[in-house]
Amino acid sequence: MLDLDMTPYAAFVWPAWGVSALVLTVLTVRAVVASRKWKRELARLEPEQTPSSEGADANCPQAARSALGQEK
Amino acid sequence: MFGLSNPQRFMAFTGPLTPVLWGLAAVLLGVGAWLSFTVPADYQQGDTVRIMFVHVPAATLGLGAYAALGVSSFFALVFRHALADAAARAAALPGAAFTALALFTGSLWGQPMWGTWWVWDARLTSVLVLFLFYLGYIALRASIDDEQKAGRAAAVLGLVGLINLPIVKFSVDWWNTLHQPASFLTPGSSGLDPVYLPPFLTMLAAYGMLFAALWLTAIRTEIRRRRVMTLRARLAQEA
Numbered sequence: 449m450l451d452l453d454m455t456p457y458a459a460f461v462w463p464a465w466g467v468s469a470l471v472l473t474v475l476t477v478r479a480v481v482a483s484r485k486w487k488r489e490l491a492r493l494e495p496e497q498t499p500s501s502e503g504a505d506a507n508c509p510q511a512a513r514s515a516l517g518q519e520k
Numbered sequence: 521m522f523g524l525s526n527p528q529r530f531m532a533f534t535g536p537l538t539p540v541l542w543g544l545a546a547v548l549l550g551v552g553a554w555l556s557f558t559v560p561a562d563y564q565q566g567d568t569v570r571i572m573f574v575h576v577p578a579a580t581l582g583l584g585a586y587a588a589l590g591v592s593s594f595f596a597l598v599f600r601h602a603l604a605d606a607a608a609r610a611a612a613l614p615g616a617a618f619t620a621l622a623l624f625t626g627s628l629w630g631q632p633m634w635g636t637w638w639v640w641d642a643r644l645t646s647v648l649v650l651f652l653f654y655l656g657y658i659a660l661r662a663s664i665d666d667e668q669k670a671g672r673a674a675a676v677l678g679l680v681g682l683i684n685l686p687i688v689k690f691s692v693d694w695w696n697t698l699h700q701p702a703s704f705l706t707p708g709s710s711g712l713d714p715v716y717l718p719p720f721l722t723m724l725a726a727y728g729m730l731f732a733a734l735w736l737t738a739i740r741t742e743i744r745r746r747r748v749m750t751l752r753a754r755l756a757q758e759a
Contacts, residue, residue, distance in 0.1 A: 450557055454567040460632050461570050464625040465553075468574040471617050472549075472730060479737045486744040493751040 527603055527743050534736050541733035548726035555719035562713070571629040573719050577727035579622035579647065583688060585615030585731060586650060586681060589657065593678030596671060603739075605671040606746070608678055609661060610738030614731055616654035623647060634698060642691035643699035650688055653681035 454461040552573065562569035589611040595604035626644070627637045638644065657674050664670035692701040703711025712720065 450554070451561075452557060454570070457567045457632055460628045461567050464571045464574055464628045467624060468578065468621055471621055475614055475617055475734055476730075479734050479741070483737050483741045483744075486741050486748060489748050490744045490751075493748060493755070 525601060525603055530603060531740060531743060534740060538733060538736045538740065541729050541736065545726055545729035545733050548722055548729055552719055552722035552726045555722055559715055559719055562716075565633060568629055568632055569716065571625055572716075573723045575622060575625040575629060576720065577724045578618045578625060580724065581727045581731045582615060582619030582622050582647070582650060583685060584728075585611045585618060585735075586653070587685060588735065589615060589678050590682035590685070593675035597675040597679065602746070603743070605675070606739050606742040607735075608675060609671070610735050610742055612654055612657050612661075613738070614734045616651065616658065618727070618731070619647065619651040619654060623651060639698050641697040641699055642695040643688070643697050646684060646688040646691050650681070650684055653677070653684060657681070 556573040561567045589608050592604045592608035595601050631637050661670045661674045
């Protein structure tokens with residue numbers, strides 16, 4: 449049975465769970481927003497480039513460095 | 521396994537895996553929270569035992585994330601592997617957040633049980649040092665404009681910080697500490713009553729899945745960000 453009466457420790461239990469939930473939510477939202485932002489930006493830029501990174505040979509070490517932006 | 525060190529293969533492999541991890545984390549967090557508030561209060565700790573279900577997983581993942589950061593830093597530094605550098609960077613923020621949560625929730629448990637928010641014992645102090653290593657790593661990366669130099673400098677700091685992990689783990693055995701020794705999964709210990717194992721293990725698994733999802737998503741984002749930077753530089757040269 450669910451027990452939500454934390455008396456006399458409610459002032460310690462609820463902040464611990466509340467702040468944990470808040471921090472995990474912020475981490476999740478931040479990760480998803482950043483992921484979408486760079487995915488969108490990459491999709492916008494890639495059609496302008498030939499050949500695209502998707503077409504790069506996965507076995508080629510140069511392609512690997514290029515995909516990470518380390519090409520020199 | 522080593523094939524995944526290629527970014528294209530990494531992206532192809534983790535693409536379908538990441539949503540599964542997010543889903544598992546959400547389900548396990550929901551079930552774990554439900555179980556945490558259905559078990560009876562502890563006969564000594566009362567309802568503060570429920571803080572353990574968020575405190576211990578946060579502390580475990582704080583340590584685990586730093587191990588991931590340190591090992592990735594090693595590969596980034598020794599083999600100059602860009603994906604390892606991205607992995608180290610991606611582990612820093614979630615790791616710092618988990619460690620901060622461990623310190624905060626531990627403090628909330630300590631006040632009613634120990635009668636103090638904080639004590640400078642070996643376990644608490646070494647976890648605080650771990651948190652400072654995370655902050656140092658993040659600050660160092662942000663303070664150097666050249667990303668490759670920043671990555672190398674931060675990787676050295678990441679490796680140095682690995683020394684702190686066994687100190688955190690064994691501090692309760694090496695020194696007399698107010699913090700209790702490991703009791704959850706230690707064979708023969710008088711630690712945890714079996715009734716608390718389901719919520720504890722579920723929350724531990726949930727935090728583990730959540731970290732894995734956050735880490736993989738952040739690595740994938742970092743790969744895309746660097747690709748965008750390369751494309752922008754190429755476009756600027758062509759213009």
